[in-house]
Amino acid sequence: MDAPTTESAGNGADGDSGAWGWFTPSPAKSPEKPTDSTEPVESSGTAESAAEQAVPPTAPRTTPQAAPRAAGRTATLPPRREVPAAAGPVPESALEASVRTQRPAAAEASADALLIRRTMAEIEPVAEQVTSYFYALLFVRYPDLRQLFPVSMDEQRDRLFKALLTAAQRVDDDASLTEFLAHLGRGHRKYGTLPEHYPAVGECLLGALARYATLSWDGEAEAAWIRAYTKISQIMIDAAAEDEATAPAWWDAEVVAHELRTSDIAIVTVRPDQPYPFLAGQYTSVETPWWPRVWRHYSFACAPRSDGLLSFHVKAVPAGWVSGALVHRARPGDVIRLGPPGGSMTVDHTTDNGLLCLGGGTGIAPIKALVEDVAEHGRRRPVEVFYGARSDHDLYDIDTMLRLEHAHPWLSVRPVISSGPTGGVYRSISGRLPDAVREYGPWGEYDAYVSGPPGMIRSGVDALVGVGVPSDRIRHDAVEELVAAGE
Ligand SMILES: NC(=O)C1=CN([C@@H]2O[C@H](COP(=O)(O)OP(=O)(O)OC[C@H]3O[C@@H](n4cnc5c(N)ncnc54)[C@H](O)[C@@H]3O)[C@@H](O)[C@H]2O)C=CC1
Numbered sequence: 126m127d128a129p130t131t132e133s134a135g136n137g138a139d140g141d142s143g144a145w146g147w148f149t150p151s152p153a154k155s156p157e158k159p160t161d162s163t164e165p166v167e168s169s170g171t172a173e174s175a176a177e178q179a180v181p182p183t184a185p186r187t188t189p190q191a192a193p194r195a196a197g198r199t200a201t202l203p204p205r206r207e208v209p210a211a212a213g214p215v216p217e218s219a220l221e222a223s224v225r226t227q228r229p230a231a232a233e234a235s236a237d238a239l240l241i242r243r244t245m246a247e248i249e250p251v252a253e254q255v256t257s258y259f260y261a262l263l264f265v266r267y268p269d270l271r272q273l274f275p276v277s278m279d280e281q282r283d284r285l286f287k288a289l290l291t292a293a294q295r296v297d298d299d300a301s302l303t304e305f306l307a308h309l310g311r312g313h314r315k316y317g318t319l320p321e322h323y324p325a326v327g328e329c330l331l332g333a334l335a336r337y338a339t340l341s342w343d344g345e346a347e348a349a350w351i352r353a354y355t356k357i358s359q360i361m362i363d364a365a366a367e368d369e370a371t372a373p374a375w376w377d378a379e380v381v382a383h384e385l386r387t388s389d390i391a392i393v394t395v396r397p398d399q400p401y402p403f404l405a406g407q408y409t410s411v412e413t414p415w416w417p418r419v420w421r422h423y424s425f426a427c428a429p430r431s432d433g434l435l436s437f438h439v440k441a442v443p444a445g446w447v448s449g450a451l452v453h454r455a456r457p458g459d460v461i462r463l464g465p466p467g468g469s470m471t472v473d474h475t476t477d478n479g480l481l482c483l484g485g486g487t488g489i490a491p492i493k494a495l496v497e498d499v500a501e502h503g504r505r506r507p508v509e510v511f512y513g514a515r516s517d518h519d520l521y522d523i524d525t526m527l528r529l530e531h532a533h534p535w536l537s538v539r540p541v542i543s544s545g546p547t548g549g550v551y552r553s554i555s556g557r558l559p560d561a562v563r564e565y566g567p568w569g570e571y572d573a574y575v576s577g578p579p580g581m582i583r584s585g586v587d588a589l590v591g592v593g594v595p596s597d598r599i600r601h602d603a604v605e606e607l608v609a610a611g612e
Pocket residue numbers: 179424440484485486487488489490491512513514515519541542543557558559575576577578579580581582584585601602607610611612
């Protein structure tokens with residue numbers, strides 16, 4: 126979601142399996158070793174709501190409940206498939222066939238990419254177990270790293286692991302890999318991640334892959350993963366080091382105002398302890414003093430202001446730790462932490478295109494920021510806002526939006542109500558946001574911005590494409606992140 130830097134050290138892209146850079150797997154802890162006293166054993170974890178998360182951290186979950194158990198409280202490797210003594214062909218399983226016949230989707234895929242895809246294809250059906258095993262290995266072998274993660278990690282379970290796999294899959298695509306990983310590397314500074322932590326993570330990643338990719342794992346596969354991981358970690362380390370020269374790992378921010386708009390939505394305004402550079406439409410991660418190391422993402426509800434204050438619209442969701450604390454517990458004087466800004470749902474000031482904005486529920490927050498940004502730049506570009514809510518009562522920020530409309534002749538705000546009476550004082554339209562947008566237009570000369578629940582973003586994007594807005598002119602935050610956050 127944003128930009129980076131980097132070069133990879135000794136990534137062995139030349140196929141030299143000896144050129145592995147600084148990362149070398151520890152033979153003493155080889156995953157091939159059948160009984161290793163550092164292998165994970167069962168442990169327990171507490172459940173955390175899957176409902177609240179708002180975007181990306183990397184912090185995973187530990188709960189190694191799915192880690193393999195074996196007699197003597199040590200895990201053993203699964204039995205390798207063996208050819209039966211009796212002669213004759215062994216029927217091939219569907220998985221074996223798929224692993225054997227994995228072919229590159231793109232003809233130009235490198236040898237390493239092919240090997241990585243084979244591993245990925247094999248572990249995909251057992252991704253849950255691989256993930257649990259990875260964290261179990263990590264925390265059993267490197268207990269000091271446990272403190273970098275939240276106490277309860279159920280909800281964040283596979284973030285780090287998933288990110289590593291996502292990165293490995295993009296090993297041939299340097300530009301996309303670098304952008305993705307540099308963002309990840311910078312974002313990891315707030316967790317206290319240090320360069321020396323990376324070899325431990327790499328070792329456990331390989332351990333987990335070797336443990337579960339029994340059909341495709343061999344020396345070549347291992348070498349390909351080592352090269353990929355070395356490249357991945359070097360990009361993250363370099364990005365973090367570069368960021369360190371210009372930005373803190375996190376910002377302390379004092380709550381200066383807290384306004385409850387409905388029984389479960391608050392507008393929280395904070396003052397960062399040092400300048401916080403960001404763009405309207407972006408988001409940040411937030412940690413509260415009540416849930417250490419639990420970070421959630423929230424979009425800024427304002428454009429950058431001369432007084433440096435920032436505001437967020439927070440809806441407390443059932444069992445949402447951070448959102449519940451921010452809505453029901455935070456008060457002026459409390460200090461929260463902010464991570465770096467992220468996201469690319471920002472205004473393109475190089476064009477005069479109009480802005481078509483769909484904001485559903487608290488998704489109106491970054492839309493309000495975009496409107497303020499356009500106003501700040503003083504260009505009279507048409508801005509059409511469709512503000513969706515379930516009922517009039519849920520239009521918690523409609524007065525602000527109507528005030529903005531009153532102040533700016535180029536702005537139009539239309540409340541759209543999906544259930545409950547319409548019309549009324551706000552002259553709201555009946556229906557769902559995507560349907561409402563189809564009824565107006567044409568939108569050919571507009572850049573579109575979509576913000577809200579994941580389902581709304583998906584159907585909103587479909588509707589916009591359907592009425593002729595080119596997909597490269599539709600901006601929204603990553604739906605997968607929002608799914609993790611809000612559903
Ligand atoms: N940058 C972003 O994209 C932001 C996203 N959000 C997300 O927005 C959501 C807000 O939740 P609430 O306020 O409870 O919203 P909500 O559930 O009350 O829905 C808001 C609006 O979206 C419509 N909608 C919901 N699901 C839909 C679907 N599948 N198809 C079409 N329309 C749909 C509703 O009819 C309503 O008009 C949260 O999930 C939050 O994480 C919040 C802030 C920023």
